[in-house]
Amino acid sequence: xxxxxxxxxxxxxxxxxxxxxxxxxxxxxxxxxxxxxxxxxxxxxxxxxxxxxxxxxxxxxxxxxxxxxxxxxxxxxxxxxxxxxxxxxxxxxxxxxxxxxxxxxxxxxxxxxxxxxxxxxxxxxxxxxxxxxxxxxxxxxxxxxxxxxxxxxxxxxxxxxxxxxxxxxxxxxxxxxxxxxxxxxxxxxxxxxxxxxxxxxxxxxxxxxxxxxxxxxxxxxxxxxxxxxxxxxxxxxxxxxxxxxxxxxxxxxxxxxxxxxxx
Ligand SMILES: NC(=O)c1ccc[n+]([C@@H]2O[C@H](COP(=O)([O-])OP(=O)(O)OC[C@H]3O[C@@H](n4cnc5c(N)ncnc54)[C@H](O)[C@@H]3O)[C@@H](O)[C@H]2O)c1
Numbered sequence: 262x263x264x265x266x267x268x269x270x271x272x273x274x275x276x277x278x279x280x281x282x283x284x285x286x287x288x289x290x291x292x293x294x295x296x297x298x299x300x301x302x303x304x305x306x307x308x309x310x311x312x313x314x315x316x317x318x319x320x321x322x323x324x325x326x327x328x329x330x331x332x333x334x335x336x337x338x339x340x341x342x343x344x345x346x347x348x349x350x351x352x353x354x355x356x357x358x359x360x361x362x363x364x365x366x367x368x369x370x371x372x373x374x375x376x377x378x379x380x381x382x383x384x385x386x387x388x389x390x391x392x393x394x395x396x397x398x399x400x401x402x403x404x405x406x407x408x409x410x411x412x413x414x415x416x417x418x419x420x421x422x423x424x425x426x427x428x429x430x431x432x433x434x435x436x437x438x439x440x441x442x443x444x445x446x447x448x449x450x451x452x453x454x455x456x457x458x459x460x461x462x463x464x465x466x467x468x469x470x471x472x473x474x475x476x477x478x479x480x481x482x483x484x485x486x487x488x489x490x491x492x493x494x495x496x497x498x499x500x501x502x503x504x505x506x507x508x509x510x511x512x513x514x515x516x517x518x519x520x521x522x523x524x
Contacts, residue, residue: 401443410508
């Protein structure tokens with residue numbers, strides 16, 4: 262298959278979706294395959310990984326499903342081993358895994374803090390650490406980590422915002438270390454896209470989210486997935502340590518009404 266990722270071998274973590282519909286990971290996995298990559302769809306729920314891999318194969322792409330909890334080092338190592346043994350190497354790691362916590366400081370339990378930091382931040386460290394030797398062997402590679410605009414704005418949601426800000430710090434730190442090895446490391450900070458992760462929000466919150474950004478349209482997993490394709494491809498060969506904000510311009514805005522109050 263020809264395409265922007267032709268001949269590349271990719272891992273997408275959290276490649277399934279927690280509910281019916283399209284998550285960011287599922288969309289990225291599908292787009293990677295459409296652009297010519299062979300994709301290892303990794304999810305801790307095997308059926309979710311299988312669903313995404315099946316969708317890719319059904320449209321003529323190449324994909325395998327693999328079950329792993331990416332908060333565990335041994336499972337990250339096994340995930341990379343699978344890609345290398347099956348396809349001969351690894352070029353792209355898309356660290357998409359993430360869970361949300363909507364609790365503020367005083368409501369966040371220690372257990373929830375540890376869980377969110379573990380899934381949203383530690384997983385990026387463990388998966389990247391496992392992937393780097395295989396990428397070095399290939400002479401380079403690309404790592405993309407999914408952050409959030411919650412890292413960039415004062416939203417509350419303390420554990421989530423902290424973990425997602427940590428992702429940006431991780432990317433900058435690691436980009437400097439891995440640049441000389443030909444490995445680029447970047448982040449994507451999505452705005453409020455409509456994925457199964459936020460399905461419980463309800464129609465009012467959904468409409469509010471849509472209206473809040475200058476483009477006033479709803480984002481989907483495809484919008485985030487196209488950003489991942491770009492950062493994983495040679496088109497971004499001179500881009501590393503950056504955070505690509507995909508949010509319909511939401512982070513450009515001031516809180517509703519605040520400008521009026523100063524006039
Ligand atoms: N939806 C939004 O508005 C929004 C906004 C900003 C950022 N994001 C980020 O997008 C990313 C994921 O979005 P999605 O739509 O694909 O979510 P999703 O919940 O639909 O899918 C995530 C998948 O990750 C898997 N998973 C969870 N923990 C795992 C673990 N420890 N090991 C392996 N797999 C695990 C789940 O089983 C699930 O299938 C997250 O990092 C999220 O924080 C989403």
